Amino acid sequence: MGLTIAQKIIKNHLISGEMKVGEEIALRIDQTLTQDATGTMAYLEFEAIGIPRVKTKLSVAYIDHNTLQSGFENADDHRYIQSVAKKFGLRFSRPGNGICHQVHLERFGVPGMTLIGSDSHTPTAGGIGMLAMGAGGLDVAVAMGGGAYYITMPKMYKVNLTGKLQPWVSAKDVSLEILRILSVKGGVGAIIEWGGEGIKTLSVPERATITNMGTELGATTSIFPSDEITKEFLEAQGRGDVYVPLASDEDAVYDRIIDINLSELKPLLACPHSPDNIKSAEELKGVKVDQVCIGSCTNSSLRDMLKVAKMLKGKKIDDSVSMSVSPGSKQVLSMLADCGALSDILSAGARVLECACGPCIGMGFSPNSKGVSLRTFNRNFEGRSGTKDGQVYLVSPEVAVASALTGYITDPRTLGEYIEVEMPDKFKIDDSAVIMPADEKEAEGLEILRGPNIKPFPETKPLENQITANLTLKVEDNITTDHIMPAGAKILPYRSNIPYLSKFCFAVCDESFASRALEAKSSIIVGGSNYGQGSSREHAALVPLYLGVKAVIAKSFARIHAANLINAGIMPLTFENPEDYDKLSQDDKLTLENVFDGMEKGKITLSVNGEKINLLCSYTRRQIDILKAGGLLAYTKGE
Ligand code: MIC
Ligand code: SF4
Numbered sequence: 315m316g317l318t319i320a321q322k323i324i325k326n327h328l329i330s331g332e333m334k335v336g337e338e339i340a341l342r343i344d345q346t347l348t349q350d351a352t353g354t355m356a357y358l359e360f361e362a363i364g365i366p367r368v369k370t371k372l373s374v375a376y377i378d379h380n381t382l383q384s385g386f387e388n389a390d391d392h393r394y395i396q397s398v399a400k401k402f403g404l405r406f407s408r409p410g411n412g413i414c415h416q417v418h419l420e421r422f423g424v425p426g427m428t429l430i431g432s433d434s435h436t437p438t439a440g441g442i443g444m445l446a447m448g449a450g451g452l453d454v455a456v457a458m459g460g461g462a463y464y465i466t467m468p469k470m471y472k473v474n475l476t477g478k479l480q481p482w483v484s485a486k487d488v489s490l491e492i493l494r495i496l497s498v499k500g501g502v503g504a505i506i507e508w509g510g511e512g513i514k515t516l517s518v519p520e521r522a523t524i525t526n527m528g529t530e531l532g533a534t535t536s537i538f539p540s541d542e543i544t545k546e547f548l549e550a551q552g553r554g555d556v557y558v559p560l561a562s563d564e565d566a567v568y569d570r571i572i573d574i575n576l577s578e579l580k581p582l583l584a585c586p587h588s589p590d591n592i593k594s595a596e597e598l599k600g601v602k603v604d605q606v607c608i609g610s611c612t613n614s615s616l617r618d619m620l621k622v623a624k625m626l627k628g629k630k631i632d633d634s635v636s637m638s639v640s641p642g643s644k645q646v647l648s649m650l651a652d653c654g655a656l657s658d659i660l661s662a663g664a665r666v667l668e669c670a671c672g673p674c675i676g677m678g679f680s681p682n683s684k685g686v687s688l689r690t691f692n693r694n695f696e697g698r699s700g701t702k703d704g705q706v707y708l709v710s711p712e713v714a715v716a717s718a719l720t721g722y723i724t725d726p727r728t729l730g731e732y733i734e735v736e737m738p739d740k741f742k743i744d745d746s747a748v749i750m751p752a753d754e755k756e757a758e759g760l761e762i763l764r765g766p767n768i769k770p771f772p773e774t775k776p777l778e779n780q781i782t783a784n785l786t787l788k789v790e791d792n793i794t795t796d797h798i799m800p801a802g803a804k805i806l807p808y809r810s811n812i813p814y815l816s817k818f819c820f821a822v823c824d825e826s827f828a829s830r831a832l833e834a835k836s837s838i839i840v841g842g843s844n845y846g847q848g849s850s851r852e853h854a855a856l857v858p859l860y861l862g863v864k865a866v867i868a869k870s871f872a873r874i875h876a877a878n879l880i881n882a883g884i885m886p887l888t889f890e891n892p893e894d895y896d897k898l899s900q901d902d903k904l905t906l907e908n909v910f911d912g913m914e915k916g917k918i919t920l921s922v923n924g925e926k927i928n929l930l931c932s933y934t935r936r937q938i939d940i941l942k943a944g945g946l947l948a949y950t951k952g953e
Contacts, residue, residue, distance in 0.1 A: 316563025318470045319537050320505040323445040323560075327428050329462045335469050335503075335569070338934040340462035344427040345372045346454050349414045351379035351675070351801065352432035352851055354391045354810040356451030357398040358771060360458055361762070363950055367754060368403045369460030374422060374748075375399045376407040376414035380806045381670045382677055383409075387807035390765025394810075396749070397763040402458075403751045411747035412643025412669045415439070415611040419522050420645055421745060424556045425540035430454055430463050434529045434850040434874060435611050435692065441522030442547065443540030443560045448529065450852040450878040452946050461950070464936065466873075468534040469504040469569040472562075475512025477577030481732030482725075485520035486613060486690065486710035489527035490582040491574060494592035498792060499844040501531030502873060504569070507562065508538045512576045517737065518547035519615035526612045527692050530589040532847060532872055552743050581725055583688075584708035587696040588792065595713050595725035604685040606637040606718040608711055609667070610674040613690035614642025616649055618711045620735040623655035625715040626662035632721030638679050640667040649742050664718075676700035676802030688714050688723070693848065695796040697822045700803065768810045772860040774883045774944035781864050781906040783836040785922075787820060787827050788900050791842030795849040795875060797822045799857050809853060812860045819857045831861040838906075840898050841868035846875025855882035859945075865906060867920070867929060869895060880937050883945030885909075887918060890928035898922060913938045 317325065324333060324341065331339035346368075348356050353375055360368075375395050383389045392409060399406035407417055414431065415438035423429065425443035429436060434448035449463060457463050473492060479485070492506075506528050508521070516524075521538045528536030538544075540560035548557045581595040608614075608622055619641050631637050639659050641647040647669050650656040659666060673679035674691045680700030681687040687699060687706045694706035707723070716726035752760060789797070800818055808814045820827040831837045839858065845868035846854060855878040858866075865885040869892045876886045885906075889895055898904075905921040906929075912918030913933055920927040933941065943949040 315567060316565035318507055318562045318566040318568065319443065319539055319560055320445055320470065320507060323426055323428065331467070333467055335467050337467045338464055338936070339467050340464050341428055343370060343430050343457040343463050345422065345429040346370050346458050347374045347376060347414050347418055347429065347431035347436065348451070348454060349379050349433050350377045350391060350395060351806055351809050352451045353395050354768065355852060356432050356454050357395060358768070358810070359452045359455040359947060360402065362771065362947055363455060363459050365459040366402070368458040370458055372422060373404040373458050374407055374418065375404050376417065377409040378413045378670045379675055380677060381409040381668055382803060384803070385807060386765060387767040390767050391810055393763045394765065394768060397761065399749070400752050401757045401760040401762060403757070405751065406749040408747040408749065410644065410669060412645070413611045413614060413671055415526065416614055416642030420551055420643060420741065425544060425560050426558050430457055432850055434848065435526050437528050437535040438522050438526040438611055440525035440528070440535055440537040441518055442544050443538060445535060445537065447535045448850040448874050450850060450874060450881050452852060452881045453877065456946070456950060465534060466503065471504045471506045471570045471572065472568040473506060473508050473572045473574060474510035475508065475574055475576055476510055477512055477575045478515045479576045479579065482712050482727045482729070483579050483581055484710040484712055485516065485523040487579050487582045488574065488576070489524050490584055490592050490708065491579055493527070493530055493584065493590040495572060496531050497590045498530055498588060498847055499532050501528060501533030504533050506531065506533045506536040508536065509562065513538060514543070515576065517617060518544060519617045522615070523612055530692055532844065534873060550739060551741050581710060581713050581727065583713060583723070584694060586705045586707065587694055589693060589708055595723060598723045599725055601723040602686060603635055603688055603717045603722060605681045605687040606635055606714050607673045607679060607687065607689040607691065608638065608714050609640030609642065609672060610691040611642065612692045613711050614640060614646065616646045617735060617737060619646055619650055620655055621733065622711050622715055623650065623658045624733045624735060626664065627658040629662055629719055631663040631718040634721045635718050637664040637718045638667050638673060639664050640672045641669050643669050644744070644747055645742055648744070649738070652742065673699065675806065677806065678803060680704065688717050690714050695794045695848065697800065698796045767808065769813060771947065772812050772856055774859065774948050776944045777883065777909065777942050779908065779910050781836070781909060783838045783864050783904055784834040785840055785898055785900055785902040785904055786831045786834050786837035787824060788840045788898060789823055789842065792844045792847060793841050794847050795851050795854040798846065798854040799851055812856055815853060816857045816860050819861060828861060831863065835862050837861070837863050838904050839863055839866045840895065841866060842895065843869035845871050847872040850874045852878045852881065855879045855884060859884055880940055881946040883941060885931065885941060887929040887931050890917070890930050894927045897925065897927065913941065
């Protein structure tokens with residue numbers, strides 16, 4: 315039987331396990347990346363594991379999320395990460411060098427290799443045929459130490475593209491169309507491979523927009539073949555030597571095939587507050603727009619920015635609109651400057667922000683009260699922009715600029731003649747903002763620089779066989795990590811200070827949760843389906859751990875979050891009968907009985923109000939041992 319692209323890469327990197335859907339497999343990891351908001355914790359964990367040097371082929375520590383440095387906290391964290399990188403053998407990408415995924419695609423990604431990153435949009439590198447996955451910081455720390463990365467062998471989906479995008483329709487619309495088809499949970503447990511004749515019309519940056527947003531489907535990752543287009547891109551980046559061709563076998567078998575005709579797509583928008591809440595620009599035309607933001611790891615390539623600049627050239631954005639443009643990398647920004655496109659953007663009235671995540675993670679540029687904000691980003695979860703009642707729509711750069719010019723949601727097809735952009739044969743290569751590690755000898759004498767904001771990892775205890783706890787919070791379907799552990803300018807500086815962060819846990823849903831949980835000492839959270847979708851932030855597990863959460867019972871879980879819970883020693887459990895969700899109420903006293911035996915059998919009994927409810931778990935041997943030890947760190951140290 316033939317293999318898919320992902321199956322081929324998995325086969326080449328398989329350390330243990332069988333490549334059977336649903337089985338746990340262990341993969342050898344070639345490259346890792348971290349960003350600052352998850353990085354500090356990941357490196358503290360790496361230090362705790364106690365390995366003196368990273369063992370991967372390449373590991374990069376990026377600073378891109380919190381670059382405001384509004385107090386000492388971030389500057390301290392950045393200095394810590396920089397000193398760790400130098401000592402342990404990682405490259406350090408300075409703040410301002412760009413968003414990790416954009417820079418990794420440009421400068422470091424290699425087709426056919428495996429990459430894990432402590433950021434859920436790591437699959438962006440699937441745009442050049444890498445098997446790239448988002449993971450919790452602890453999993454990245456283990457991989458840096460040469461350990462395997464464990465996943466459940468995913469199903470294989472194929473999206474077959476035919477036709478060609480019509481003028482004013484873009485790769486972002488392909489992402490939004492697949493979200494419309496599959497929803498935010500439709501990719502859970504699957505790898506999405508993009509293929510068909512239509513892919514020959516898509517450049518690497520367009521492919522990367524699509525693999526980037528595969529994260530919003532809940533997919534394990536998304537991947538494109540590595541072909542002539544990949545080769546051209548790598549050559550233009552001066553990295554032609556890392557090119558290898560990669561394609562699926564003719565007789566590869568897929569669990570599901572979805573057909574999309576690119577020629578039929580229209581400009582789309584994801585309406586508040588979910589990336590799968592899709593409507594067309596035609597339907598929404600006339601909605602007043604207050605703010606437009608262009609950038610993020612989804613749409614910040616040179617190609618996107620040149621298009622934006624061309625659309626804005628000689629024009630003015632509407633007086634009522636405030637617009638920002640954040641180029642994805644220093645390479646993009648300096649090429650925009652060199653060709654004059656930057657001044658076209660500025661002359662049109664847009665603000666140019668730093669090459670960083672910026673508004674995407676609520677680091678400034680929050681919309682006005684109830685403000686309508688059109689963003690070329692990938693997430694529009696409630697409150698993520700920093701304005702609780704902000705109305706965020708996810709759009710392509712074309713829809714964003716068309717709407718900025720008119721002040722209303724505008725179908726760019728009404729703008730008239732289409733604007734084509736030409737890509738350069740050679741990108742401007744300047745890696746001066748990437749600091750190389752010290753050699754092994756020099757590294758021995760180097761000191762790690764720590765600031766007072768870095769607080770220790772929360773205490774963990776081995777699991778108990780009987781758990782009695784209060785149901786301190788009951789939440790609905792599709793709870794995101796932005797609900798569990800919000801980010802934004804006020805909180806992000808404290809990503810290495812779990813006690814402080816804990817005050818904000820679930821604040822979007824219930825401001826009194828944190829104090830209630832602390833008081834209860836031992837608690838259980840109940841959720842609906844797709845609990846923990848979104849970010850890879852392990853803080854969404856470490857903070858509940860600190861607050862005494864022992865288990866989360868939900869109808870279903872998002873992949874990375876479930877893994878992070880187990881890594882933190884918190885049990886993710888699902889209802890055998892989803893209707894039992896209705897039987898539970900906040901403040902119920904819950905008892906999980908015979909936990910050890912139940913974990914082996916895959917079924918644990920919950921006693922509540924004199925009634926018994928069956929809960930399911932399908933932990934592997936390794937996961938049972940991790941949970942029993944009180945989390946992956948304790949388990950790894952005890953091994
Ligand atoms: C996000 O887009 O939510 C983030 C911020 O990049 C996160 C990582 C984090 O929370 O630090 C992600 O996607 O994993
Ligand atoms: Fe940064 Fe936004 Fe991308 Fe997350 S989704 S990595 S915050 S740009």
